[in-house]
Structure formats: C-alpha cells, structure tokens
Amino acid sequence: MIQRTPVRIEARNVGHSPSNISATTENQNWQQILSHSVCQPEHLLARMGLPAQQWLKGAKSGHEHFPIRVPEPFIQRMEPGNPDDPLLRQVLPLADESIDQPGFIKDPLEEKTASQIPGLIRKYQTRALLMVTGQCAINCRYCFRRHFPYNDHKLSPEDRSQIITSLTASPEINEVILSGGDPLAVNDRLLAQWANMLESVPHLRRLRIHSRLPVVIPQRVCDEMLSWLNRSRLQKVIVVHVNHPAEIDQATRLAFKKLKDAGVTLLNQSVILKGVNDSSVTLSELSEVLFDAGVLPYYLHAFDPVAGAHHFNVSDAKAAEIVREMLEYLPGFLVPKLVREVPGQPSKTPIPVI
Known part of the structure; x- marks a missing residue:
C-alpha cells in the first residue's frame, strides 16, 4: 500500500550565485537563458553549495563522457x-x-538501423520521427541518445526537401514527430518553415513535438511559437518530459496554459529513475500535479540500458510494482502506461503490471 507522505514540490531558490553566473532570468528571452546555461561541473556545484573536493573529480569524469548543460530556471x-x-x-x-x-x-x-534518409527515422507504420536538431536545452544524464551521431543527421535545405518528398510518397504516415535533441531548441522561424512544409503533405493529420523546453525554460513558450502553432492546420500535440513533481513551478504552469489556449494537446512522458522517482508516492504526486497543470500522464518508460547511465536503472519488476500501487491510489486516467521500447517492434511494448 502507498504511504501517503506528501512530496515536496514547491519551487526552491538557490540563493546567491558566483559572480560569473547569472542567477536571474528576469527580462531575458528563452534564447538568452539557453545561451547562459551552466555548462561546467564546477559552476553547478558552486550554485548548489556542494563541496568541490568531494564532488568535482567525479563530475568532471562524467562531463568528459557527456557534457553538462543545465538552464537557470531548472536550477532554481x-x-x-x-x-x-x-x-x-x-x-x-x-x-x-x-x-x-x-x-x-x-x-x-x-535507431541507427531505422534511419532511412538523413533526419528521418521510421520505426512505426503510421508515424515518422523527424530529427530537427541535435541540440538540447538540458543534458539529462540518463538520455538514451547521449551517444547518438547527431552530426550524421544535420539537415541541409536539400535534405529537408527530400524528407517532404519521402513523406508525400508514404500515404500510410499520418503523424510526424519532431524530435532531436529537442526540437524547440530551434528558432521559431525554422520551425514555422517545417510546419508549412509538413502541412503540404495531404495525408498528415497530426504534428507531435517531444520537448523538455517548456519545462526547463518556460519562457520558450513565446508569442512567436504560439503564432505558428495557431496557424497550422495540423492537430498539435506536445509531449513534455517531467520526471518529478518539483519540476513544475508557476512559470511552467503558465507555459502549459498558453499552449492549451493555442489548441495544443499536452501529454507527459516520464522515465523511471533510481533515486529520482522510483516510488509510487512520487509518481502519484507527479500525476496529480501534471493534471492540475493541464497535462495528461501518457507514458512511464522503463529504463533504456544506455551506456554511462546504469546507476539510474530500475528493474521492470520494481517498476511494475510501483504502477500497481499507483492503480490503488489514482483513477485510471492518471496512471501512465508502463512501456518499454523494444528495437524492431511496431509499437511501444506494454509491461504487464497485474
């Protein structure tokens, strides 16, 4: 049974920062905030008040394998x-x-074997994944694409034209998923161009965007973004990525509201992570907080065994036990589907919980 201990979810300020790191995002647009992200381990440790003599050696070691990037709103x-x-x-x-x-x-x-042409990944019958960029606003240490060869998927104007030609010749595809990296790390001028090109494919119904940016930099949901979203004939779905209820603050809620007002359906996917959210209490609270903010829990991903992230691993048996407990506490529509992505399968693979 769930022990209904409250989860601390209020925003937490870290106080004063070193003089070379801005601790305020007031009057900055999302691109300025992104450009001032913390990109050195010693800076993050200083911001968090953690002793360098204890943490810096290990942090630098991990940083050499996968560079650190953390935007200020998330740190706060x-x-x-x-x-x-x-x-x-x-x-x-x-x-x-x-x-x-x-x-x-x-x-x-x-995913390397699922790439047909640069930037386009076909893993499912009716959906295609479009790798818009390799850039992210935040480098999550558990990322299953932390080793992805993004340089092989940089898109020229000719590549973009080839992608549209390929999609037009594939009438079975009714949905395109903008992915990356994080597609919302791209400027709105280019995203509006992508939206216009995709709208020209007559059999496309939906445009789905997988992004962490509305969470880690809520200022990303700006007037320019809302403008091209409002103009699109396609149904718009944004799948955000929130793992813990403390990730959602008032600014994030406002960003979600703006997206919903623009006709966007908001879903959330989480990854079950050891030491982050591997408890039914935390994940149940996350579902409640998400729904209060206008976001429907969608997927709870079992951990993908990516090199360099084994310390986050939670077994499928433990994950299933957690979801069983969530079913006792939450209505069914607030319980995300526990799934694993199995290479070569035509869809996400549900993990039995009962």
Missing part, C-alpha cells in the same frame, strides 16, 4: 546543499558514467 527549483535533490540528480555528472557495465550499450533502441 533545486534544493541547495542537497546532493540527492531529484532534479540535481538528473543533470549532475558522476564518476559512475565512466564505468562500463555489461548490457548497457550506446544505441539501446537500435
């Missing part, structure tokens, strides 16, 4: 002095990342 929700803060844990490099573990590989979803 962390609890200073707490190395186990669930938001910090998602972004702080550790020495564990340099340890090879059997079964943890660089391409756990075998």
Whole structure:
C-alpha cells in the first residue's frame, strides 16, 4: 500500500550565485537563458553549495563522457546543499558514467538501423520521427541518445526537401514527430518553415513535438511559437518530459496554459529513475500535479540500458510494482502506461503490471 507522505514540490531558490553566473532570468528571452546555461561541473556545484573536493573529480569524469548543460530556471527549483535533490540528480555528472557495465550499450533502441534518409527515422507504420536538431536545452544524464551521431543527421535545405518528398510518397504516415535533441531548441522561424512544409503533405493529420523546453525554460513558450502553432492546420500535440513533481513551478504552469489556449494537446512522458522517482508516492504526486497543470500522464518508460547511465536503472519488476500501487491510489486516467521500447517492434511494448 502507498504511504501517503506528501512530496515536496514547491519551487526552491538557490540563493546567491558566483559572480560569473547569472542567477536571474528576469527580462531575458528563452534564447538568452539557453545561451547562459551552466555548462561546467564546477559552476553547478558552486550554485548548489556542494563541496568541490568531494564532488568535482567525479563530475568532471562524467562531463568528459557527456557534457553538462543545465538552464537557470531548472536550477532554481533545486534544493541547495542537497546532493540527492531529484532534479540535481538528473543533470549532475558522476564518476559512475565512466564505468562500463555489461548490457548497457550506446544505441539501446537500435535507431541507427531505422534511419532511412538523413533526419528521418521510421520505426512505426503510421508515424515518422523527424530529427530537427541535435541540440538540447538540458543534458539529462540518463538520455538514451547521449551517444547518438547527431552530426550524421544535420539537415541541409536539400535534405529537408527530400524528407517532404519521402513523406508525400508514404500515404500510410499520418503523424510526424519532431524530435532531436529537442526540437524547440530551434528558432521559431525554422520551425514555422517545417510546419508549412509538413502541412503540404495531404495525408498528415497530426504534428507531435517531444520537448523538455517548456519545462526547463518556460519562457520558450513565446508569442512567436504560439503564432505558428495557431496557424497550422495540423492537430498539435506536445509531449513534455517531467520526471518529478518539483519540476513544475508557476512559470511552467503558465507555459502549459498558453499552449492549451493555442489548441495544443499536452501529454507527459516520464522515465523511471533510481533515486529520482522510483516510488509510487512520487509518481502519484507527479500525476496529480501534471493534471492540475493541464497535462495528461501518457507514458512511464522503463529504463533504456544506455551506456554511462546504469546507476539510474530500475528493474521492470520494481517498476511494475510501483504502477500497481499507483492503480490503488489514482483513477485510471492518471496512471501512465508502463512501456518499454523494444528495437524492431511496431509499437511501444506494454509491461504487464497485474
């Protein structure tokens, strides 16, 4: 049974920052905030008040394998002095990342074999994945694409034209998913061009965007973005990525409201992560907070065995036990589907919980 202990979800300010790092996002647009992200382990440790002599060596080791990037709005929700803060844990490099573990590989979803032409990945019959960019607003340490060869998927104007030609010749595809990286890390001028090109494909019904940006930099939901979303004939779905209720603050709620007012359907996908959200209490509270903010829980992903992230691994059996407990506490529509992506399968694979 669930022990209904409240989960601390209020925004947490980290106080004063080193003089070379801005701790305020007031009067900055999303691109300025993104450009001032913390990109050095020692800066993040200083912001969090964690002793360098204890944490910096391991953080630098992990950083060498996968560079750190954390935007200021996300840092401001962390609890200073707490190395186990669930938001910090998602972004702080550790020495564990340099340890090879059997079964943890660089391409756990075998996406390389699913790439047909540069930038276009076909894993499902009716949906196509469009790799708009390799850039992210935040480098999550558990990312299943932390080793992805983004340089092989940089798109020229000719590549974009080829993608539209391929989609037009594939009438079975009714939905395009903008992915990356994070597609909303791209400027709105280019995203509006993509939207216009995709609208020219007559059999497309939906445009889905998978993004962490409305969460980690809520200012990303700006007038320019809302303008091209409002103009599109396609049904718009944005799948955000929230793992812990403390990730949602008032600014995030406002961003979600603006998107819903623009006719966007909002869904959330989470990854079950050891030391972050591997409890039914935390995930149940997350579902409640999401729904209060206008977002429907969608997927709870079992952990993908990506090299460098084994310390986040939660077994499928433990994940299923957690979801069973959530079913006791929540209405069914607030319980995300527990799934695993199995390479070569035509859809996400549900993990039985009962």
